[in-house]
Amino acid sequence: MFQSMSRKGTCLDNSPMENFFSILKQEVYYGKIYQSQNxxxxxxxxxxxxxxxHRIKEKLNWKSPVEFRQFNQKTA
Structure with missing residues (x-):
């Protein structure tokens, strides 16, 4: 993991990662007990x-991020 590199005072630079980590914590961490760090x-x-x-997103035209990138590379 790397420290955020957004500009000072511009929280919107980091909003996609903040959103991802929020979803990650909701779906993987909260309410679960893990036996080890591994x-x-x-x-x-x-x-x-x-x-x-595999996780489709409405903003990506109902495609996963990988499918969306592959589709856009083919059409470019």
Whole structure:
């Protein structure tokens, strides 16, 4: 993980990541008990893969982020 590099006083620079981490915590962390850091790390890695490859988004025309990027690369 890397520290946020947004400009001082411009919170909107980082809003996409803030949104992602909020969703990640809601769907992976809150209300769950993990037996080890490795178990939590694996759950996060699995969720990131799911989020990028399978979780469709209305803003991306009902495609996953990977599908949206691939579609746009083909049409460019």
């Amino acid at each position: 178990e939590l790390r694996e759950a996060i890695e699995n969720y990131i893969y799911y989020y990028n490859h």
